[in-house]
Structures are given as structure tokens and as C-alpha cells.
Amino acid sequence: MLSLLLVPIKTKGVDKKILIWILPMTFSFLIYSCTIISCNLNKEDKTWLIEEKDSIYYLRNQTDTVAVDVNTSFGKGEYEWLYGLPNGDNDEYGYSEIKIPISDTIHFFRYLIKSCSAIIRIESYSKYDNKTVDVFRYYANKDSLTDFKFISSEKEYENCFHFSNPEDTVIREFIFVKGYGIVKFLSNENDLYELLSND
DSSP, X not given: OHHHHHHHHHHHHHHHHHHHHHHHHHHHHHHHHHHTOXXXXXXXXXXXXOTTOSEEEEEETTTEEEEEEEEEEEEEOOOEEETTEEESOOOEEEEEEEEEEETTEEEEEEEEEETTOSXXXXXXXXXXXXXXXXXXXXXXXXXXXXXXXXXXXXXXXXXXXXXXXXXXXXXXXXXXXXXXEEEEEEETTOOEEEEOOOO
8 A cells, every 4th residue: 555655656756857958949949849830021122122123323413324233132131049949040131232433432222121021121332442441231121111202313213211411421311212122322522323213
């Protein structure tokens, strides 16, 4: 009778020890399972990029037509593993990049969109004597309505994102529009670039 009473006590003790090991492992597995689910770009995300063009054209200082290369790429983030668990995300992203020649400098604009993110990031940097200089990053909410309009010599744009800083040493002003990218760009040397309509 005594031995029958002792058996459940030992088994119960063993169960507790097993639970001490199983619960953290289960918890870690659940976290891992949730974090490895990637987020994919949808059709709406891609409309922020210049996906189907290899080049676009700008009117410089209202006289010269300048061809600008467009590079659009897509990819997927990769985890950094920290203490055996994934850190970061593996969501899809896409970006369009243009290169505008200004005097002896090439100025880059990159529009970066990420799946499951409400933000579009506009990066700007310059390349001079094979050296890349990071100028700034501009963040815009994809769902925001700016009510800002821009009328070029050929087209009227609505819901524009506008940056202006007359004291900036590289960029004094730019206007960004969904699906078109930079439609106006004013350098610190007062070189004006306006996108020519090529719909």
C-alpha cells in the first residue's frame, strides 16, 4: 500500500522536471515559428516604384533634356541569429534608384518600400571622386494625404511629398510622387530638374 502511494509522488516529480525543460523549448519554438513568417510585397506596394522603366527623362534648367537610368530591384531580408533565435525579419522589399548627374557629381535617389510597413523611405546620397557621401533619409507614410500639388510644364501631380531646405549644401528642394518618383529636384547650385512626362 505504501509503495503504491509513493509511485505517483515520484512520477509527479519527474513530470515537473520534464516541464521545466519542455516549456521553455515550446515557448522558443512558438516565437521562432511566428518570426519566420515572411511578409510579401503586394501589387499596391509595387506601385510606389518605377518598375517597368529602364530610364526616365528630366528637363534641366528648362532647356536641356537629360536621360537618367532607373534601377529597380527586389529582395528579401535575412535573419541575424541571436542566442539561437532569429533577430530581425525576412520580409520582402523593393527599391527604385535613379542617378542624376550634377556637374562633377552623381546624385542618387533611392525609393525603398518594405512589405508590411506603412513607411516608404527615400534615401539620397552623392558620389564624388569614387567616394559615396550619405546626404539624408526622408520618411513618408504611404497612407498619408498631403494635399500638395505640383504643376510641371507637362503634367499636374497630386498628393506630393515635398522637401524644402534652402540652406542645405546638396539638395534645396525635391518633390516625390507615388509611381513617378522624384518629379522635381533643385540642387544647391540652383540646377533645376523636372520630370518629363513619359506615360
